[in-house]
Amino acid sequence: MAENRAMLSTRRSLFWMGAGTLLGQAKPKIKDFTLWPVRATSRTVWLVVQLHTDSGISGWGEASDAFGFAFTTAAQAREMEQALATFVGIMKGRPALEIAHYRKTGEPLARAGGLPAATAYSAVEQALWDLAGQSLGVPAHTLLGGAVREAIPLYANINRATTDRSPAGFAASARKAVAEGYRALKAAPWDGYPKVTADHGTACTLAIREAVGSSIDVMVDVHSNFTVAEAVRVARQLEPAKLRWYEEPVAPAKVAETVAIARQIRQPMAGGEMLFGVGGFLPLCRDKAVAVIMPDVKHCGGLLAMTHIAAMAEAHGVSVAPHNPSGPVATVATLHATAGLANCEILELQWGEVDWRGELLNPPEQVTRGQIEIPKRPGFGISWNESLARKYRL
Numbered sequence: 507m508a509e510n511r512a513m514l515s516t517r518r519s520l521f522w523m524g525a526g527t528l529l530g531q532a533k534p535k536i537k538d539f540t541l542w543p544v545r546a547t548s549r550t551v552w553l554v555v556q557l558h559t560d561s562g563i564s565g566w567g568e569a570s571d572a573f574g575f576a577f578t579t580a581a582q583a584r585e586m587e588q589a590l591a592t593f594v595g596i597m598k599g600r601p602a603l604e605i606a607h608y609r610k611t612g613e614p615l616a617r618a619g620g621l622p623a624a625t626a627y628s629a630v631e632q633a634l635w636d637l638a639g640q641s642l643g644v645p646a647h648t649l650l651g652g653a654v655r656e657a658i659p660l661y662a663n664i665n666r667a668t669t670d671r672s673p674a675g676f677a678a679s680a681r682k683a684v685a686e687g688y689r690a691l692k693a694a695p696w697d698g699y700p701k702v703t704a705d706h707g708t709a710c711t712l713a714i715r716e717a718v719g720s721s722i723d724v725m726v727d728v729h730s731n732f733t734v735a736e737a738v739r740v741a742r743q744l745e746p747a748k749l750r751w752y753e754e755p756v757a758p759a760k761v762a763e764t765v766a767i768a769r770q771i772r773q774p775m776a777g778g779e780m781l782f783g784v785g786g787f788l789p790l791c792r793d794k795a796v797a798v799i800m801p802d803v804k805h806c807g808g809l810l811a812m813t814h815i816a817a818m819a820e821a822h823g824v825s826v827a828p829h830n831p832s833g834p835v836a837t838v839a840t841l842h843a844t845a846g847l848a849n850c851e852i853l854e855l856q857w858g859e860v861d862w863r864g865e866l867l868n869p870p871e872q873v874t875r876g877q878i879e880i881p882k883r884p885g886f887g888i889s890w891n892e893s894l895a896r897k898y899r900l
Contacts, residue, residue: 533601533602533603533641534559534560534561534563534601534602534637534641535559535560535561535599535600535601535602536557536558536559536594536597536598536599536600536601536602537558537559537560537598538558538594538598539555539556539557539558539590539591539594539630539633540555540556540558541553541554541555541556541569541583541586541587541590542554542555542556542890542895542899543578543580543583543899543900544833544866544895544898544899544900545898545899545900546833546859546860546863546898547666547859547860548577549576549577549666550570550577550666550856550859551570551577551578551583551900552568552570552832552833552834552835553568553569553570553572553578553583553586553629554566554567554568554569554570554833554835554890554895555567555568555569555590555629555630555632555633556633556890557594557602557630557633557634557636557637559602559637563637563640563641564633564637564890565602565632565633565634565635565636565637565640565885565886566632566633566636566835566838566839566886566888566890567628567629567630567631567632567633567636567808567835567839568629568632568803568804568832568833568835568836568839569586569590569625569626569628569629569804570625570804570832570833570836571625571804571805571831571832572586572589572621572622572625572626572804572805573585573621573622574621575729575831578900580900583900585622586622586625586626589619589622589623589625589626590626590629590630592615592623592626593608593612593615593616593626593627593630594630596608596611596612597630597634602634602637602638602641603637603638603641605631605634605635605638605810608630608631608634609631609807609810612627612630612631613627613783613807615627616628616782616807617782617783621780621805624782624805624806624807625804625805627807627808628803628804628805628806628807628808628811629804629808630808631807631808631809631810631811632803632808632809632835632836632839635649635650635808635809635810635839635842635885635886636839636885636886636888637885638885639842639884639885639886640884640885641885642884643884644884645842645845645880645881645882645883645884645885645887646809646842646885646886647841647842647843647845647846647880647881650809650810650813650842650843650845650846651813651846652845652846653845653846653880654845654846654847654848655845655880656879656880657877657878657879657880658841658844658845658850658852658853658877658878658880659689659690659851659852659853659876659877660688660690660852660853660854660855660873660876660877660878661688661689661690661691661692661723661725661827661852661853661854661855662683662686662688662690662691662692662855662857662858662876663691663692663693663831663854663855663856663857664676664679664680664683664691664692664693664857664858665692665693665694665695665697665727665831666831666856666858666859667679667857667858667859668693671695671697671698671702671710672710673709673710673712673713674713676693676695676710676711676713676714676717677713677714677716677717678717679693679858680693680714680717680718680722680724681717681718682858683857683858684718684722686873686876687873687874687875687876688722688857688876689721689722689723689876690722690723690724690725690750690852690876691714691718691722691723691724691725692724692725692726692727692753692854693710693711693714693726693727694726694727694728694729695707695710695711695726696728696729696731696732697729699729699731699732700731704732704736704739704740705743707726707728707740708740708743708744711724711726711744711747711749712744712746712747714747715746715747715748720748723750724747724748724749724750725749725750725751725752725753725776726744726749726752726753727753727754728740728752728753728754728755729754730754730755730756730757730758731755732755732756733756734756734763734766734767736755737755737756737767737771738767738770738771740755741755741767741770741771741772741773742771744773745772745773749773749774750774751773751774751775751776751797751798751827752771752773752774752775752776753775753776753777753800754776754777754779755767755775758777758778758779758780758781758790758795758796759781761789761790761793761795764777764790764795764796765793765794765795768794768795768796774796774797774798775795775796775797775798776796776797776798776799776800776827777790777795777796777798777799777800778790778796778799778800778801778829779800779801779802779805779829780802780805781801781805781806782805782806782807782811783806783807783811783814783815784811784814784815784818786806787799787801787806787815787818787819788818790824791818791819791821791822791824792822794822796824797824797825798824798825798826798827798851799815799819799824799825799826799827800826800827800828800829800854801815801816801826801828801829802828802829802830802832802836803828803830803836803839803840803843804832804836805829808839808843809839809842809843812828812840812843812844812847813843813846813847816844816847816849816850819849820848820849824849825849825850825851826844826847826849826850826851827850827851827852827853827854828840828843828844828850828853828854829854830853830854830855830856831854831856832856833856833863833866834863834864834866834867834871835866835867835886835888837853837855837871837878838867838871838881838886838887838888839886840853841853841878841880841881842880842881842886845880853878855873855878862894862898865891865894866890866891866894866895867888867889867890867891868888868889868890868891869887869888
């Protein structure tokens with residue numbers, strides 16, 4: 507018995523010695539950053555952040571759509587660089603593993619600085635988790651509690667790829683996405699409202715439903731264009747489409763108006779794509795304004811914030827479907843954030859914009875039958891195709 511206890515004690519000592527050695531080696535310190543503005547289309551620029559360390563490894567994050575969904579200009583990219591410098595400065599010279607310090611110091615600045623600040627803060631937080639996982643030799647999601655799934659279903663956001671904004675154009679995109687294996691689709695056919703009329707958007711939505719049949723989930727995003735009365739009228743016209751959800755007919759911060767709409771329509775409501783932190787999402791969940799919240803890893807505070815938001819939502823019986831009309835880096839970050847979320851039902855993917863999107867990362871981004879696998883390599887499990895990024899640099 508004494509011999510067994512001695513052996514056990516020795517094993518424990520060796521374990522902790524090994525762990526101590528690992529942690530001692532896993533202290534890359536933050537040096538600086540590079541912002542990669544990658545022009546995908548005339549409408550889309552991906553703002554990808556590379557966080558450099560003194561050990562030579564890099565962490566990756568994404569800060570796209572920090573200025574809304576209009577095309578990001580070179581001046582806005584420079585503005586994002588300035589915002590990033592503030593948040594990277596919090597960690598400069600400090601070990602990448604000190605994420606709690608970063609959150610405590612940076613979150614008040616992010617909360618006070620509007621969407622660009624929240625997005626810059628979130629991008630650096632993403633990159634720190636990538637570095638932490640690489641340093642410790644485990645996938646980033648392991649540090650958040652591990653995965654409960656091997657893969658997650660995607661829905662194809664066909665909106666930006668649909669240049670023919672007629673009902674026939676939306677229907678054509680929808681058929682193509684379904685042919686590629688997607689079982690759920692989303693569009694925003696009211697973009698440009700009121701020049702694009704409410705009735706035109708309704709016609710486009712009904713054309714999508716007719717094109718894909720009854721077995722495919724269809725969602726629509728109104729991008730907060732409507733009044734309460736308009737939102738209710740359109741929702742009632744859309745009842746034949748049997749929507750999976752009706753997204754943000756009014757701004758999600760207008761909780762009372764969102765509740766008023768939800769009480770008058772049959773479709774489930776969704777929203778919250780630009781909100782920050784648990785406090786930003788709590789009113790929507792507490793007041794049962796939506797059935798689905800949509801935190802975006804680029805805006806909500808990053809990976810850990812998304813897990814906290816999801817836990818709060820679960821306590822209120824609300825599902826999570828992360829907002830992600832983004833580049834491939836944000837998609838990978840979101841996969842790690844959602845790997846362990848039991849109430850995460852589906853993930854958005856920006857579909858069909860450019861055929862080289864998947865090649866920006868190594869291993870290349872791959873979607874199989876409308877699903878994407880949870881990465882298993884250390885950190886985010888990606889490296890950057892610098893030559894391709896330079897080719898399309900803004």
